[in-house]
Amino acid sequence: MKNKEQIKNENIIEDLKDEIFRLKSVIENLPGSIYWKDVNGVYKGRNKYSADKMISHNLETETSKNEIIGKTDYDFFSKDIADEYRKHDLKVMETGEEISIEEPIKLPNGKILYQLSTKKPLYDKDGYIFGIVGNTVDITNLKETEAKLKEAIKKSEEANQAKTEFIRNMEHDIRTPFSGVWGLANYLLETEDDNDKKELLNDITQCAKELLNYCNSILDFSKIESKNLQITNTKFSIEKIINNVISIETPIVKHKELILESTLDDDIPSVVIGDQYRLYRILLNLVSNAIKFTHQGYVKIMISLIAMNQSTAVIRFTIKDSGIGIPKEKQNYIFEKFTRLTLSNTGDHKGIGSGLRIVRLFMKDIEGEIDLLSEPQKGTEFICTIPFKIPLTEDFVEYYEIKDEL
Numbered sequence: 001m002k003n004k005e006q007i008k009n010e011n012i013i014e015d016l017k018d019e020i021f022r023l024k025s026v027i028e029n030l031p032g033s034i035y036w037k038d039v040n041g042v043y044k045g046r047n048k049y050s051a052d053k054m055i056s057h058n059l060e061t062e063t064s065k066n067e068i069i070g071k072t073d074y075d076f077f078s079k080d081i082a083d084e085y086r087k088h089d090l091k092v093m094e095t096g097e098e099i100s101i102e103e104p105i106k107l108p109n110g111k112i113l114y115q116l117s118t119k120k121p122l123y124d125k126d127g128y129i130f131g132i133v134g135n136t137v138d139i140t141n142l143k144e145t146e147a148k149l150k151e152a153i154k155k156s157e158e159a160n161q162a163k164t165e166f167i168r169n170m171e172h173d174i175r176t177p178f179s180g181v182w183g184l185a186n187y188l189l190e191t192e193d194d195n196d197k198k199e200l201l202n203d204i205t206q207c208a209k210e211l212l213n214y215c216n217s218i219l220d221f222s223k224i225e226s227k228n229l230q231i232t233n234t235k236f237s238i239e240k241i242i243n244n245v246i247s248i249e250t251p252i253v254k255h256k257e258l259i260l261e262s263t264l265d266d267d268i269p270s271v272v273i274g275d276q277y278r279l280y281r282i283l284l285n286l287v288s289n290a291i292k293f294t295h296q297g298y299v300k301i302m303i304s305l306i307a308m309n310q311s312t313a314v315i316r317f318t319i320k321d322s323g324i325g326i327p328k329e330k331q332n333y334i335f336e337k338f339t340r341l342t343l344s345n346t347g348d349h350k351g352i353g354s355g356l357r358i359v360r361l362f363m364k365d366i367e368g369e370i371d372l373l374s375e376p377q378k379g380t381e382f383i384c385t386i387p388f389k390i391p392l393t394e395d396f397v398e399y400y401e402i403k404d405e406l
Contacts, residue, residue, distance in 0.1 A: 032049060032135045032136065032137050033046070033047070033049055033115075033134075033135065033136040033137075034046060034047040034049070034133070034134070034135055035047070035068075035133070035134050035136075036122060036131055036132065036133040036134070037072075037089065037131050037132055037134075038130060038131040039093060039129070039130060039131055040072075041072045041073065041085075041086055041089055042070060042071065042072055043068045043069055043070065043071055043072070044069065044131065045069065046068060046069075073085045073086065077105070077106065078106060081103075081104060081105070081106060084103065084104075085103060088101055088103070088117070088119060089119065089132050092119045092120065092121050092132050093121055093129050093131075093132060096121050096129065097121075098118065098119065098120045098121075099118070099119055100116065100117070100118045100119075101116075101117055101119075102114055102115070102116055102117075102139070103115050103116075103117045103136070113138065113140045114138075114139050114140050114142075114143045115136040115137060115138050115139060115140075116136065116137045116139045117134055117135070117136045118134065118135050118136075119132050119133070119134045120132065120133055120134075163222060179212065181204070181208045182205060182208035182209055182212060185201050185204040185205040185208060186205055186251055188201050189201040189202060189205060189251060202251065202255050205251050205252075206251075206252060206255075209248075209252070213288065213355070216281075217355065217358060220281065220358050224358075224361055231275050231278075231365060231366070232275055232277065233273050233274055233275055233389070234273065234274075234275075234276060235271050235272070235273055235391050236271070236272065236273075236274070236276040237270060237271055238264070238268060238269075238272060238279075238303065238315070239264055239268075239270070241276060241279055241280050241283065242262050242264065242283070242301055242303065244280065245280070245283050245284050245287055245301070246260060246262060246287075246301070248284065249284075249287055249288065249291055252291055253291060253299070256291070256294075256295070257296075258291065258294060258296070258297065258298060258299060259297070259298040259299070260287075260291070260298070260299050260300075260301075261298070261299075261300055261301070262300070262301035262302070262303070263300070263301070263302050263303065264303045265303060265304045265305055267305045267308075268303055268304075268305050268313075268315060269308070269313050269388075269390055271391055272313060272315075272388035272389065272390060272391070273388060273389035273390070273391050274366065274386070274388040274389065275365070275366050278362040278365060278366055279366070279386070281358060281359075281362055282317075282358075282359050282362050282363060282384060283301070283317060283319070285355035285356065285358055285359050286319040286355075286356075286359060286382050286384075287299060287301065287319055288355065289355050289356065290319055290320075290321035290323060290380065290382075291321075293321070293323040293324050293380075294321045294322055294323030294324070294379075295323070295324070296322070297321070297322030297323070297379075298320075298321065298322050299319070299320070299321045299322075299323075300318075300319070300320045300321070301317070301318075301319055302317075302318040302320065303315060303316070303317055303318075304316045304318070306385060308390070310390070311389060311390055312387055312388070312389060312390060313387070313388050313389075313390055314385060314386070314387050314388075315385075315386055315387075315388060316383060316384065316385050316386075317383075317384040317385075317386065318381055318382070318383050318384075319381065319382045319384075320379065320380070320381045321379050321380055321381075322378075322379045323379055323380060324376065324377060325374045325375050325376040325377055325378055325379055325380055326372070326374040326376070326380055327376055331372055331374060334356050334372075335356050335357055335359070335360040336357060359382075363384060363386075366386060366387075367386075367387060368384055368385060368386035368387070369384070369385045370382065370383065370384050370385075371383040371385075
């Protein structure tokens with residue numbers, strides 16, 4: 001008859017067997033290939049997942065699941081691959097540190113698979129390393145996706161380069177001739193006395209201006225999207241920018257018999273530092289838009305100083321018209337890409353609906369704010385508040401002549 005001590009020891013043994021069984025069950029069912037080797041690189045064990053992977057890769061047969069035990073990597077892989085595996089094993093045992101590396105597997109059919117292997121040293125009870133334990137995860141699909149992504153990025157970069165070349169050619173080969181047509185037609189319009197000829201010349205001027213506006217909008221969008229339009233801060237005169245905008249819009253204003261005027265507060269600095277190209281495009285787009293949707297009355301450009309200290313001036317640009325106004329339901333999305341205020345694309349309402357979108361993007365670039373006040377059949381106000389730096393001196397003004405830019 002068993003005494004209490006024997007029964008206690010048997011229970012301990014049974015508990016240990018249960019614990020070992022559970023531990024083996026965990027290892028067997030881990031979602032990764034678990035294996036362990038001795039210091040000579042001989043496989044001493046592996047889990048079921050690892051065995052199933054070896055079989056699926058035709059590195060073992062179904063009837064020899066345990067053939068890996070007692071063998072080395074040289075029994076399953078080419079010498080080059082086995083040498084690489086052995087080098088990693090030795091590094092772990094020499095340094096006592098964990099490593100994670102990508103390891104290739106060449107299958108009998110020639111296909112290359114990739115696995116991410118994490119290897120750690122195994123210690124005995126005395127603290128000596130007696131082998132390594134490894135865990136590998138198949139990352140072949142990830143590597144293939146990565147390769148496809150790299151190829152897609154390469155093609156995208158090539159497409160962007162082609163677009164950049166197209167933009168460069170467009171700036172020179174398309175915009176320059178239209179600018180010449182617009183300038184010549186304007187000159188003839190100012191010197192012609194015959195009303196019928198003046199009407200034709202005015203039509204030519206407006207067609208050239210519209211085409212240039214389309215061209216510039218496309219160029220601006222392309223440069224913004226490809227990040228090729230850098231912020232360029234220079235000294236310039238706000239008054240000259242306003243005069244340039246008025247000069248460009250004067251022919252159409254005369255033709256429509258509108259009043260186009262500007263007021264500039266006396267306390268506006270004569271020279272500021274900022275991105276004058278973006279300011280010019282913002283004002284030109286807003287004024288052109290106001291003239292387009294105003295059939296009688298006026299378009300006013302009002303510039304006022306909001307705040308100023310020794311280094312900064314905050315200036316407000318208000319573009320006010322007596323035009324058709326903007327319905328309340330459209331005011332929330334008029335700054336979206338290719339949104340037009342009317343369904344019509346004929347007569348005075350031609351356009352691709354890009355001007356206000358460019359205004360919003362450029363205002364964001366120069367850290368400005370834009371507000372809208374509008375009432376149908378009464379008119380619209382666009383209010384742009386923009387910060388500028390104040391130069392220490394007012395000489396060397398780098399005014400950018402933009403007559404050909406429109």
